[in-house]
Amino acid sequence: MSSRDAILAAIRSHLPKGERPLPAVPTFEDHSPADLIEAFGRALKRMGGRMLQPDPGGDGTAPVKALLADSLLVCSATPEIAGEFDLNDVVDPRSLADVDHAVVRASCGVAETGSVLLTDGDLKVNALAYLAQHLVVLLDPADIVVNLHAAYGRPEFRERAYAVFHSGPSATADIEGVLILGAQGVRSLSVWLVPRKSGQPD
């Protein structure tokens, strides 16, 4: 008998008796904040991330360009920002080891937790979001959903091989509870609220 069959047989012979129905899970939207963008920004800050403040005049790119001005190596997965090389050419994720700033566009944001959802489609190379020293995330404000219940209803979780919520930068408090940002992954995560260009995939 294979291990699979042995395990399943053992489970079947030990299943707890009695009716235990699977409950319907509510959406818990009735406690929604009035201003999703403001709530998202507050939650993002709490998780150690930051919102790039739009400049009053101009085309809105000034804060992100200022952030990237002194970067040692910019790698972008999104057309709004130009990077040093084309991610479509990358075969081995290890070749991204020297990236300083990675620029990506999120599939959505979550107001409850200040999270952004990144998929293998958004990242082109998954490791980009972890080997870079800093992460810049473009987010269309219209893509902010209220909470995780809403987020998990999205198609990315059924269509993409990899989908991840980033909620601020990499962090640890494993030594005496002292909070450290930039443990193994990115040292900073900055969100730039900018709508998708028309014609771009959702």
Place this chain on the structure above:
Amino acid sequence: MSERTPDDGPEGIEAQPRGARQRGSKPIDQAEAARRFLAAPRHQQQHDARLWTLRQRRDEQMWAMPEWEELRQLGSDIKEHTLSRLDHYLEMFEAKAKANGVVVHWARDAAEHNKIVQQLLEQHGATTLIKSKSMLTEECGLRADLAKAGIDVVETDLGERIQQLDDEDPSHVVVPAVHKLRTDVAKVFAATIGSDPDNDDPPYLAEAQRNAARPVILSAGAGMTGANFLVAETGAVVVCTNEGNADLCANIPALHIVSAGIEKIIPRMGDLAVFVRMLSRSALGSPITQYTSHFRGPRPGAEMHVVLVDNGRSERLGMAEFWTSLKCIRCGACMNTCPVYRRSGGLSYGATYSGPIGLIIDPTFNARKYSNLPYSSTLNGSCSNVCPVKINIHEQIYAWRKVLVREHETPFVKRAAMRAAGAVLARPTVYRAAIEKTNDALTSLPRFVIYNGMNEWGKGREMPRPPAETFHQWFIRTRGDKP
């Protein structure tokens, strides 16, 4: 693990207390290890304060969510439903995962799990395995087995890596090195990764580990993660970390291996929201972990394997009083709130799983070795109240005592003494004679319950003073002997 003797630290630096003495399958003496932990007051105070802070932050998150108790009930109901149809959901998961290009393996026990992993690594020519935190792999003793095969396993979680470099088990499911002071970490890193022995600044130490780990991560042949959840509906593996180290392990080498206990499965993506919303809030008082990763299939040109592990879980499923312990989502909230755990340190339990949840699942791994653990509890019930999936932990601790005394005599309470006590307490005239014979209830009441107990009591407390007469004597004297 070898016997550790206390380190002699330099002047002014308190040596780190080591965990329970391991003597094969002889019962672990948690109380002895706790005593040594308490004898290191700086360590004990830091440990207790840090974990109490996590409990308080958890409470703050709870108060910010009007639906908190509803979520707990949902979590419990979803898990109980799933466990009652565990075979069905595992088969669904396997079918979906396979359709997504994931290879699914099944392991009956720890040895089989380790063998499967070893074979995969050897097939891929991987001599270094980087991994993120997985209590299951601790349970299976994976690192030791792979070391015998010449495969180097490198932990990437900071707390796990500290413990690995110190040849010590993790002491907490979420914060593995919480029992260590920064001075302990500085000492370990100086001896192993060449950091400055005089610099115990946590950011410096974390940066040292980041820099030491990066080249290993970039050159590893394979990466392994655990699984916080497996979603049957989509075949997804969900991993929650704060460092992002699981994503490094999974997304760089061409081979990603997932080790998952069969109880990690949940039915739908919609169910995931319930657990993800409670996991980090319960564990650390943070709304969510910095990274919540969902792996549904391999990257182009890479492989993804899932090893589903039983190792006693199907057996536990059949235990009427204890199967609900399988609902556990490994948040560690029970450890954070447990007043005994906070003052003892996780290593005092001498088991992979410590604290309240450890007390109720460890006896299923080795009843004799862990026969004393259910007594390392005051049955106060705080653990059950913080559990996000409503495991009645303290009631199961109580139930285990009944099970264990049938088979394993507890050394500090003699069955003969209990039988004698029970017999006396069942007969009023005999009882009265015993209590009032010397008019000193202090020595007669506890004696037939606990051998030499009063010597222990007096170590940390003053003795209660015996009264002049019992209530019974007072009543007879003042109200008369009439019925």
Place this chain on the structure above:
Amino acid sequence: MKIGLFIPCFIDAFFPEVGIATLQLLERFKLDVVYPRDQTCCGQPMANSGYDAEASGAEALFVRNFEGFDYIVGPSGSCVHHIRHFFTALDQTEAVRDVRARTYELVEFLHDILKVDAFPWARFPHKVGLHNSCGTLRGLRHARASELREPHFSKPEQLLSKVEGLQFVAASRPDECCGFGGLFSIYNESVSAKMGSDKVHDFARASADYIVSADSSCLMHQRGCAERGNVPIKFIHIAQILNGAAA
């Protein structure tokens, strides 16, 4: 209303004043209180250690002694918690189930059944730290446990708030276990003593003159720790305050 007075074994042996206060307090409400002479113990010391069968004799005796009362009332939350929730070493006949259901701890009896809203004879002008034992708090639900998201309530607080001059002070860890835990106090002596010491220091930092509880076992343990640690705090059972004890 015929009340059976339940005097737990360690109250009988160590804290008779608590039993006396309980009896006198109940009699103040003109209740017909009977003290069954042949009672011994509720069986908790054996049962809590896992020795269920060894507790059955004491449990059976308890049922025999307390059949036929409207309520059985005792000044010990841990004992009543055992009786109502874990009294399972013997056959659960209708008589057993009936006695178990009618057993009340003193505070819950005063609060839920008698609904007492005044103690005109009571005066206790002191700073008081209220300690809810874990069995009473989480087992009998005397008050909201801090882990749960529910509205604040506290039966002992409500009763004590009717006592003239009494002032509550709050510990920083309001419902952390004090570490007695029955057998635990002997088996894991060092942790137990540390928990007790932390508890009394917490109340002392809050400037409590007295620690009051509905459980004498906790009080006995905490007093032992306080005396060993030279913490000048006094201890009193809630029955004594409500019965009009002078400090």
